[in-house]
Amino acid sequence: MCSACLTTGSARPVIDLRGFLxxxxxxxxxxxxxxxxxxxxxxxxxxxxxYGQKLLGAQAAAVAAxxxxxxxxxxxxxxxxxxxxxxxxxxxxxxxxxxxVTGLLLTTWATGVAHDVGPRLFATDGAxxxxxxxxxxxxxxxxxxxxxxxxxxxVFADPRAGSAGEADEDEEADPGEADGPGATDGPDGAAPRRxxxxxxxxxxx
Numbered sequence: 278m279c280s281a282c283l284t285t286g287s288a289r290p291v292i293d294l295r296g297f298l299x300x301x302x303x304x305x306x307x308x309x310x311x312x313x314x315x316x317x318x319x320x321x322x323x324x325x326x327x328y329g330q331k332l333l334g335a336q337a338a339a340v341a342a343x344x345x346x347x348x349x350x351x352x353x354x355x356x357x358x359x360x361x362x363x364x365x366x367x368x369x370x371x372x373x374x375x376x377x378v379t380g381l382l383l384t385t386w387a388t389g390v391a392h393d394v395g396p397r398l399f400a401t402d403g404a405x406x407x408x409x410x411x412x413x414x415x416x417x418x419x420x421x422x423x424x425x426x427x428x429x430x431x432v433f434a435d436p437r438a439g440s441a442g443e444a445d446e447d448e449e450a451d452p453g454e455a456d457g458p459g460a461t462d463g464p465d466g467a468a469p470r471r472x473x474x475x476x477x478x479x480x481x482x
Contacts, residue, residue: 302429305357309425312353317417320346324388324413329406335392339385339413346417347377358433372432380420387416 320342327338351373355364364370391412395405 305429306425308357309354309428312350312357313421315353316346316350317414319349320417321410321414325406325410328409335388335409336385339388340381342413343377343381343384347374347381350377354428354433358428360433369432373428376424376427376432380417380424383420384413384416387412 323345324338324342327333327341328335332338333341354373355361360369388409391409392405395408399405399408
């Protein structure tokens with residue numbers, strides 16, 4: 278028994294770390310993180326350019342940064358959960374953009390406060406711009422984990438699978454795995470049907 282593992286009364290670990298790392302959730306989270314970082318970069322660059330060059334005020338720049346970042350985030354979130362084809366309006370589009378609008382309201386409010394407080398804290402324009410950008414990025418980071426949970430368990434959840442992404446990532450799995458020792462019999466007690474690919478080679482013509 279591994280002494281480094283948490284165990285119950287048996288030698289079996291409570292948390293199967295290897296199994297978890299081989300599952301779909303870490304891969305989805307990695308892709309989601311990459312997409313979020315890319316969206317954050319797009320938003321941050323947009324904000325710093327629009328606000329730093331005085332093309333827009335702090336809150337207007339935050340709206341522009343949110344719009345470009347949200348579009349980038351949505352496209353990459355669909356990639357993270359391997360969603361293809363036409364999106365579901367009520368289950369995917371509306372909840373996603375409602376979450377994004379909530380983020381917009383929070384970031385707009387926070388950048389507005391930072392814009393008002395900045396002159397009291399910093400004497401130079403460059404420092405104030407960096408301060409506003411840091412506040413914007415901080416709010417984005419706070420929403421990161423909350424959005425992942427909401428996306429994973431609701432927006433991009435696959436009703437055909439135990440968790441989001443399993444149906445897509447496991448679609449190439451061996452269809453014969455269900456015929457192993459743990460497979461259940463049919464309603465009449467007979468063994469499950471097998472495809473032609475599982476007919477013993479000695480009986481094929």
